[in-house]
Amino acid sequence: MTEPTVTTAATTGRAVRFEAFGGPEALRVHEVPVPQAGPGQLRVCVTAAGLNPMDWFMTSDAETAARFGLSLPCGFGTDYAGVVDQVGDGVREFAAGDRVFGGALSRAVADYVVVDVAGTIAVGGEAHRTPDGLDDRTAATLAIAGRTAAAALAVVKPGPGDTVLIGGAGGGVGVFAVQLARLAGARVIGTGSASSAGALRALGAEPVAYGDGLVDRVRALAPGGVTAALDLHGTDTVRAARALGVPDERITLIAGLMDGITSANGANATRGEVAEIAGLVAAGRLRVPIAASFPVERIRAAVELQAGRHVHGKVVIELQGDGRTRSR
Numbered sequence: 001m002t003e004p005t006v007t008t009a010a011t012t013g014r015a016v017r018f019e020a021f022g023g024p025e026a027l028r029v030h031e032v033p034v035p036q037a038g039p040g041q042l043r044v045c046v047t048a049a050g051l052n053p054m055d056w057f058m059t060s061d062a063e064t065a066a067r068f069g070l071s072l073p074c075g076f077g078t079d080y081a082g083v084v085d086q087v088g089d090g091v092r093e094f095a096a097g098d099r100v101f102g103g104a105l106s107r108a109v110a111d112y113v114v115v116d117v118a119g120t121i122a123v124g125g126e127a128h129r130t131p132d133g134l135d136d137r138t139a140a141t142l143a144i145a146g147r148t149a150a151a152a153l154a155v156v157k158p159g160p161g162d163t164v165l166i167g168g169a170g171g172g173v174g175v176f177a178v179q180l181a182r183l184a185g186a187r188v189i190g191t192g193s194a195s196s197a198g199a200l201r202a203l204g205a206e207p208v209a210y211g212d213g214l215v216d217r218v219r220a221l222a223p224g225g226v227t228a229a230l231d232l233h234g235t236d237t238v239r240a241a242r243a244l245g246v247p248d249e250r251i252t253l254i255a256g257l258m259d260g261i262t263s264a265n266g267a268n269a270t271r272g273e274v275a276e277i278a279g280l281v282a283a284g285r286l287r288v289p290i291a292a293s294f295p296v297e298r299i300r301a302a303v304e305l306q307a308g309r310h311v312h313g314k315v316v317i318e319l320q321g322d323g324r325t326r327s328r
Contacts, residue, residue, distance in 0.1 A: 010034050013111030014319070016076040016299050021062050024303040027076060029296060035114045036086070042094055042115055042127055043086035048140035049109045049317040050079035051306045052172055059106065068105070069122075075107030076299070077317065078121060081130060081139035082113075091117055099130035101139035101278070103147075109296065109317050121147075122267065128275055131282035138281060138288050141172070141314040146277040148254055148266035149176035153184070155252035155262050156228040160185035163222050165229040165244070167237025169205050170196040170312050173254065174232050176277065178203045179286045186228075189221055191237060199289065199312040210236065215243045230264075231255075289313030 015032045037043040055077050058068045065074065081101035084094050094100065094117065104113050104125030115125030121143065130139045152173070158164045158181045169178050169190025181188050182204040190205030191214065197207040208217050218226060218240065229241030231253035238258055241251050248260040257263060280286040291313035294302035299317060306315040 010111075014296060015107075015110035016296065018059055018072060018074045018076065020072065021059050021065050021074070023056070023060065024300040024307070027299050027303065029299065032110075034112050037088035037114050039089040040091060040117050041088040041124075042084050042091065042100070042117060043088075044080065044082045044100055044113050044115065044127065045085040045320065046080045046082040046108065046111060046113055047136040047318070047320050048081050049077045049319065050081075050141035050144075051077060051302060051315045051317065052079065052144045053306070054078070054144065055106070056303055056307050070106055075110060077107070077109035078103045078105050079140050079143045079145075080104060080108035080113055081136040082320075084127075085112075093117055094127065094129075099136070099139075100127040101130050101136070101142060102126040102128050103143035109299065109319075111319055120267070126271070128271065128278065131278050134278060134282040137290060137293065137316050137318065139278065140316055141288050141290070142278055142281070143274065144266060145172040145314070146176050147269040147274055148173045148264065149180055150269040150273040150277065151266050152177055152230045152232070152252050152254060152264035153180055154268070155264050156230065156250045158184045158186035158228055162186040162227045163189065163225065165189050165191070165218060165226045165237060165241055165246075166205065167191045167210065167229070167231040167240075168233030169203070169207075170199055171232055172314055175203060175288060175313060176286070177230055177232060178205045180277075183280070183285065187222075189218060189226070191233075196312055202289075203287075214240045218244060291315055293318050 012031050013034050017030045084098045103121035105122050115127050119125050164181050164186045168174050170192040188205040190200045191210040200207040226244045228250040229246050231237035235256050252264045254264050291311045293316045
């Protein structure tokens with residue numbers, strides 16, 4: 001058996017932990033032993049961690065946490081990016097010094113995270129190579145939101161000639177869904193608040209205000225009709241799409257269940273789709289607006305901002321001392 005390759009002499013590192021489930025007030029930064037990579041695993045020195053609504057939703061109470069297989073004490077956050085600094089026995093795909101990004105369910109906001117080379121976000125964690133030209137802060141936003149957007153678009157299959165209504169278009173998943181639908185050749189109408197109109201236009205969507213009267217406003221924008229719809233926030237867009245005559249098989253949602261509607265699950269997206277999204281970002285064909293960055297010591301403020309659901313773009317936690325992110 002070969003010895004693991006190690007590049008750090010640190011014995012402890014910071015990790016955001018819950019000792020009791022709850023809101024941002026329950027989050028604490030702890031000094032914990034540095035984890036060790038076992039056979040088939042990598043240890044990553046995390047430089048940035050991206051936040052998602054699922055992070056605070058699934059740790060809000062013990063019952064919800066149990067549904068995701070979480071128990072106390074529990075870490076926080078899922079998306080990460082950084083540099084491999086320990087390679088376990090049997091790993092040939094990665095080496096110390098490789099830049100990687102990926103997901104590790106509810107343990108990513110930490111100085112070090114161990115992931116399985118053959119794992120998934122939910123079981124063991126996963127790692128993808130970070131393309132040249134893609135900085136760590138942006139890479140740390142891709143795994144959950146990019147995967148979920150890809151899964152949603154796979155349900156409705158937008159293309160040239162389609163007009164797609166996207167509810168919650170300015171959120172973390174919407175940032176990706178709008179641009180990917182546009183790259184597929186579709187026209188996109190995105191719902192949001194009045195303050196998000198400029199951000200939606202910048203992504204390539206035609207903004208429309210959500211709330212009462214949505215159906216009439218969409219009809220005015222698209223008198224020729226809407227052909228597909230994604231609801232990335234709740235179920236209101238699903239109802240509007242049905243009222244606009246969109247068939248159920250071309251409607252999807254990510255945050256609920258409705259009879260006749262296929263729910264999109266990011267777990268169904270392939271590693272290839274995640275890598276493709278990273279490549280599009282690195283090539284400048286898809287952009288990821290970063291709404292705010294916080295040092296790990298301000299984790300509560302970051303989560304409060306992200307949980308408010310009015311932020312336009314992604315919220316990122318920066319780690320490793322000065323918070324610098326790396327790119328080639």
